[in-house]
Amino acid sequence: MDTLRNCSSRGQYDELYRESVTEPEKFWSKLAKDFVWSADWSDSVSAFNFNTDVGKVDVSWFAGGKTNIAWNCIERNIERGCGEQVALIWEGNDVGEEGTKTYSELQADVNRLANWLKSVGVAKGDAVVLYLPMIMELPIAMLACARIGAVHSVVFAGFSSEALAQRLLGSAAKVVLTCSAVMRGSKHINLKAVVDEACDSSAEKGHKIEHCLCFMNERLDVEGFLTTSRDEHWQQAVHAQSMECTTEWVDAEHPLFMLYTSGSTGSPKGVLHTTGGYMVYAGATCASVFNMQQGDIFWCTADCGWITGHTYVTYGPLLNGAASVVFEGVPTHPDAGRCWQIVDKYNVKAFYTAPTAIRALQRYGNDFVLKHQRLSLKILGTVGEPINPEAWQWYSEIVGGGRCPIVDTWWQTETGGHMITPLPFAIEQKPGSATLPFFGVQPVLLNDAGEELTGEAEGYLCFKKPWPSMFRTLFSDHKRYEEAYFSMFKGYYFSGDGAKRDSDGYYWITGRVDDVINVSGHRIGTAEVESALVTHQECTEAAVVGIDHAIKGQSIYAFVTLREGCVLTEATKKALVNCVRTVIGPFAAPDTIQWAPGLPKTRSGKIMRRILRKIASREEDSLGDISTLADPSVVDALVKERSQ
Ligand code: 6R9
16 A cells, blocks of 8 residues: 555656556455455456457456455554554544544444344345444444444435335344434434334335344433333443453455436435455545545545445545544534535544535534635545636635645545545646546546547546446346446446536546536436325426536426416425425425426427426527427526526
8 A cells, every 4th residue: 555655746646556457366365466356357357348249247356265344454563553542533523522533442333232232133245224423333233233244224314204114125124223312513314213204114015124222312301212112222231341342354345335326217216235355445435536545534525324424434534544533513513614624623634525525514614614724635536527717716725725735636435545646746737627546446438329438528427437436236236236337338337427628638527428417526317306296196297407506516406397277386396396305305405496388398208307407507599409399488488487
């Protein structure tokens, strides 16, 4: 890993990159050897097939090798003499709420919880659902699953009970881990009630949750949170367990976790990641992109409910022996200086957040930043959506004081780790560009005909070769995996994003080319929001699009058609928004709801969202070709309706 950490010039990057793509086996095995394996992998480091004409899409890395990622995150550091070093730093919602865990303490907690999981029958390969806020028990629970070879499925604690129920069913988990309640900003959220509803709903559909372990949030007065016979009090149950737990050494290709994400069609997809390749890549990207060294203080503001939290709150930092900040609150509570106060409090070296947070904080003005020192900061990172150059400049000049490189990291739930990103001290940055591929990553831009474009170009962002942390399948739906990602361009993984390459070979992500909306860095499928809207009894049809939003990047604009005789009153709009909050969660709520006397459809009945996007963005002057519409007059009707 030191070779990666020491890469500090463009020449060194070019050289290492060349080696990574010409001799990937050598390159990746060298890095993998930094970790502890109980059995070596066989001769070939990786094997793959991306083309369904040739057979099943299949990817493997380090096959034959055996390892355990929890061991590599914990014992490997303890054996290096870092047991007393801090592994997790917890900062609560309110100022003054705080806590830490050393690597040795983490080991004890992980083992106790792993033993509890075993005591209720969780075995290697079983799924466990985690519905937890950002408290240290969340990374601890992930590691406890990994310790025994169980597969964690973290569900972001902002999802509704229906969305949680869907994921409980989807993963076939029998055990769920949660927390009594939590504060987010000034909002009190009763998580346990959400879990109860979800378990009941899942039981109605024939899937019974047998055990629910509930962490008692002692900061909040939640009486009677143990409501059913499946419930157990976390602290009491876990305290009774032994601190010793046998590590389950698993095959490199043993599933580590699944994580649901939104696609352009259908229900959310259970992206499945395996152990060995994910571990090596999470460790390598952290070492490189955040220049992470043992003992560093690293803060990624993402929630562990998303992939960014998996790789850059939990696994990556611990694999590098760093201390990872777990922040329960929001950046504007109690005021917009909270992040910089935390940076100073813990001497954070690298800070990693989403452009939406940067834009939101920028709006509060510079004073909130400038009243804190921020001298410990060396690297600033962004992820989740394209960053506009104004926000980039503000981040660089005001937050970073002009001293910190900005790493604009492009990647996805599916990719497991950074794919296109600057290395902080080796690659010159350009505001708004994710710059160049990470080691071993070979992006290609394709045109509509599936031809590779060379030089300066714009096209579909695809990958022809696998990288270690690539997802291996969609949980129990390999066919959908092939159809959703490998059928559009035979022989390529298609990311769903468009990108441009400039004359320096730098990549500029232009955003999703499918129907996925990116609100505040959260991926939301149009189909999911539409099916939530039509759960309202008066709503017969809905079509949603994303439109530009100054802070959130995109916001959701919904067109709805109601039953004959029904009127879209303010109350109905509210009720429709509530349907989305209930089915998905508050973060997916549309900002605008417009009545649609009809929707622009092709003769085959496909909604043309391109046209709706133009109408919603008030750009009807540039509608383009509407001749394929079954009824072109709906366009005028929608424009008229919008202006009312
Ligand atoms: C890690 C994560 C993935 C989608 C991706 C793209 C967008 C992420 C970006 C970016 C431009 C960046 N995206 N990082 N767009 N520049 N630096 O966010 O995963 O939630 O799966 O979202 O986010 O559109 O396809 P995920």
